[in-house]
Amino acid sequence: MASNRFQNLQNWTNKHVFSNSLDYWNQEMHDVPSYQNQQTSGEGSNQRPDHLETIEETAISDQPLPDDVPKQQEPADDGHGASSEPISALQAAWNVTNAIQGMFIVGLPIAVKVGGWWSIGAMVGVAYVCYWTGVLLIECLYENGVKKRKTYREIADFYKPGFGKWVLAAQLTELLSTCIIYLVLAADLLQSCFPSVDKPGWMMIVSASLLTCSFLDDLQIVSRLSFFNAISHLVVNLIMMIYCLSFVSQWSFSSITFALNINTLPTIVGMVVFGYTSHIFLPNLEGNMKNPSEFNMMLKWSHIAAAIFKVVFGMLGFLTFGELTQQEISNSLPNQSFKILVNLILVVKALLSYPLPFYAAVQLLKNNLFMGYPQTPFTSCYSPDKSLREWAVTLRIILVLFTLFVALSVPYLVELMGLVGNITGTMLSFIWPALFHLHIRQKALNNFDKRFDQGIIIMGCSVCISGVYFSSMELLRAINSADS
Numbered sequence: 001m002a003s004n005r006f007q008n009l010q011n012w013t014n015k016h017v018f019s020n021s022l023d024y025w026n027q028e029m030h031d032v033p034s035y036q037n038q039q040t041s042g043e044g045s046n047q048r049p050d051h052l053e054t055i056e057e058t059a060i061s062d063q064p065l066p067d068d069v070p071k072q073q074e075p076a077d078d079g080h081g082a083s084s085e086p087i088s089a090l091q092a093a094w095n096v097t098n099a100i101q102g103m104f105i106v107g108l109p110i111a112v113k114v115g116g117w118w119s120i121g122a123m124v125g126v127a128y129v130c131y132w133t134g135v136l137l138i139e140c141l142y143e144n145g146v147k148k149r150k151t152y153r154e155i156a157d158f159y160k161p162g163f164g165k166w167v168l169a170a171q172l173t174e175l176l177s178t179c180i181i182y183l184v185l186a187a188d189l190l191q192s193c194f195p196s197v198d199k200p201g202w203m204m205i206v207s208a209s210l211l212t213c214s215f216l217d218d219l220q221i222v223s224r225l226s227f228f229n230a231i232s233h234l235v236v237n238l239i240m241m242i243y244c245l246s247f248v249s250q251w252s253f254s255s256i257t258f259a260l261n262i263n264t265l266p267t268i269v270g271m272v273v274f275g276y277t278s279h280i281f282l283p284n285l286e287g288n289m290k291n292p293s294e295f296n297m298m299l300k301w302s303h304i305a306a307a308i309f310k311v312v313f314g315m316l317g318f319l320t321f322g323e324l325t326q327q328e329i330s331n332s333l334p335n336q337s338f339k340i341l342v343n344l345i346l347v348v349k350a351l352l353s354y355p356l357p358f359y360a361a362v363q364l365l366k367n368n369l370f371m372g373y374p375q376t377p378f379t380s381c382y383s384p385d386k387s388l389r390e391w392a393v394t395l396r397i398i399l400v401l402f403t404l405f406v407a408l409s410v411p412y413l414v415e416l417m418g419l420v421g422n423i424t425g426t427m428l429s430f431i432w433p434a435l436f437h438l439h440i441r442q443k444a445l446n447n448f449d450k451r452f453d454q455g456i457i458i459m460g461c462s463v464c465i466s467g468v469y470f471s472s473m474e475l476l477r478a479i480n481s482a483d484s
Helices: 002-021 050-055 089-100 103-115 117-139 152-159 164-193 199-215 219-245 265-276 279-287 292-324 336-353 355-369 390-409 413-440 447-483
Strands: none
Touching (some): 103 117, 103 336, 117 265, 117 279, 117 413, 117 447, 164 199, 199 336, 265 292, 279 292, 355 390
């Protein structure tokens, strides 16, 4: 029974939050239903949340429905085991946690090894900033208590017409980068288990097994894969934490250094930022909550929990293995048989994780390029009988091979995560939310709020510029070191 409820929640997550957050380049603002025409699911679902009312001088109050207005029917099931009902704050917290507690936490112990207490401070600081920018992003949806916008892209287009395309480009980059990193991670783990095959060889083997994603066109299948992915995630985290706690008597907190290496710290910060990026679907998540006024509290506690877990997991891993800590925590295990077992679970998790961002990237490209004339530049991916055209399958195969090509070109997990986090992560999670909020809400902001937004923008730009430079240098060093 509990398993069915968990899977239904996973189905709902993929259909109503993740998939619905994929905006269309060609969608205009007038395509969005007006506030008056939006249906209400739960009390106050289309009203401005209570936590935002203090910013405006005017707020919208609940109005009783006239007697002649028919009551809404109960939400119907979507056919995939996921109801179209709005979700509670607890379910929303699950969605946020699912986004920011991914398998990339296996790299956090190496972050503590490289950056020491500075890395731990980054895990807490980035969580704090991402929480506030998430709040700022949601505030941009409302005007005078009325929800005027529904998605990140619509906020960007309101800030500057056409700017939403940059948001979508960043989203596509983030999705494909995630796929690429899964390939790098799986190859690292498999090579550590079976060194007779080199990393490029394992990447090609893993990619061959993932070619089946090219035929993936059913969100229900993606949901099932995500369900088993979540199960494997819980299992491997539990195994590693129990193992590390068994060595608590050997820990030495003095091994966590305060030394600052300016060459490596920006890469570590970018890696941490990459792990907290969830803003792209926050507007859709808030819109699907039963009580949007609980959004801020839900987001705050989700990020507090994420920060605590990331700090604890990173410290446990480093304190247990010390200077022997590897890029993937499981590769630090001294017992080869135990390491193979844990690594294979992580490989399965990587294989189960790949389809969701790949499916999202495919849908993003399809909805903006391949819906047929005159809506999009190219003809539809589907034939009249609704089957996928052969050339469309070929393009999807090419997309899988593209992720393989990039992974073969830059097979360095930490450096790649740091670079992506410093580019798209800082844009989506730091700079743009504060910039949009400062522009859209400027009349309602006091001087402190304006300086707060400006401070986040300046900090985000600094992290982005320095991070891209130093992460690129670290990536070049890794490439040159491998060639020598």
